[in-house]
Amino acid sequence: MLYKEIHIGELIKNKVEEIEVTIRHIAEVFKIPENAVLEMFEKPELSTGELLKWSKLLRYDFFRVYSQHLILYTPQYPNPVKKNEKSKSMKFRKNIYSDELIEFVLELVKTGKKTKQEIVDDYRIPKTTLYKWITKHQVVSDLE
Structure with missing residues (x-):
């Protein structure tokens, strides 16, 4: 699955056909x-209420698709809050990787579509995290 361009209607249709x-x-x-x-x-887009209904009906978290998009494509900015100040708004944490995201990244490595360094640079996944995934899942690139 490509997380860059999301057409939620198509994803829902595919899940409906699948089950x-x-x-x-x-x-x-x-x-x-x-x-x-x-x-x-x-x-291509649905309201959150509609998406919640679809998620419940099809027993699939469609919101996760958007979360994975944020993890992969949102640039990291330095924290504008000073160390002594506490933020009153929610903080977005980018350290949650779903199984689907890990599979997506490992498939890129395995097929040689992206090098390990390109993945680290493009998706800002820490190098140590990527190498742990590769070791854990025994991924060998077709190009290595």
Whole structure:
């Protein structure tokens, strides 16, 4: 899965087909016409309420797709809060890597689509973390 361009409607449609849920059942659960369900598959974005309903119905965390996008594509900035000041807003932590993300990165290494250094540079994954994943999963690049 590519996390850079997210078309949530397509992802939901793929999951519906994968677990073989009927459009009629979805329409009944959402209390909308069947054609409205089909229209949702065409939308690149959905409201959080709709996405939450889909996540519950299909038993898949679609919000994680966006979290993985943030982990991979949000630049890290220095903390603007001074050491003595405490931030009143929530802090975004980028140290949570899902199994899907780890598989995605290891597949890039294995197929040779990106070098280890490119992964470290492009996705800001610490080099030690990447090498631990490679060791743990015994990934050998096709180009090595």
